[in-house]
Amino acid sequence: MQALVMQTLARTALFASLLFTLPALAQDAGTGDASAGERSWNKCRACHQIGEGAKNxxxxxxxxxxxxxxxxxEGYSFSAANKASGITWDEAVFAEYIRDPKAKIPGTKMIFAGIKNEKEIRDLTAFLKQFDKDGKKL
Incomplete structure (x- = not known):
């Protein structure tokens, strides 16, 4: 009987810890940290600009x-593959692209090994989403 009570208590403790842990995991899985994404942006800034006054x-x-x-x-000379890709950029398409640009758009001019870490991709996405078409932070 005592063993059964101990097992029940252990399961209850495990269940309670999951209740507190799962929301944090869900938040981590779905949203990115723009500050961390700004650090990831350093991998991009040799070739790209963002923000007010950004140029090609x-x-x-x-x-x-x-x-x-x-x-x-406007004003950028894209590869034929990029122009013909039919892509409209959203979070899912960007994540697939940034993991392996040449796999997503064979023939792209972008020479980049990609970012494989899912959290880093979410963080970079959060950073990029801060900027409207004129480079103003939303």
């Missing part, structure tokens, strides 16, 4: 990325 460099400026059609930044 080796790669296009990244203002207002989400909701934009691929290959449409």
């Amino acid at each position: 460099l080796v790669g296009p400026q990244m203002n207002g990325l989400f909701g934009r059609h691929s290959g449409t930044v």
Whole structure:
């Protein structure tokens, strides 16, 4: 009988700890940290700019990325593959692309090994989503 009580208490304690842990895990799984994403942006800034006054460099400026059609930044010479990709950038498409750009758009000019860490991708996404098409922070 005592063993049964101990097992029940252990299960109750486990259940209680899950109730407190799961919301934190769910938040971590779904949202990114823009501050951490700004640090990840350092991997991008050699080729891209973002924010007010951003210009095209080796790669296009990244203002207002989400909701934009691929290959449409004014003044940037995109690859034919990028222009023909039919992509409209959203969080899921960006995550797939940034993991392995050449796999998502074969023929892209972007030379980047990719970001494999899911949390880093969410963080970078949160950072990018702060900027509207004019580079103003939302």
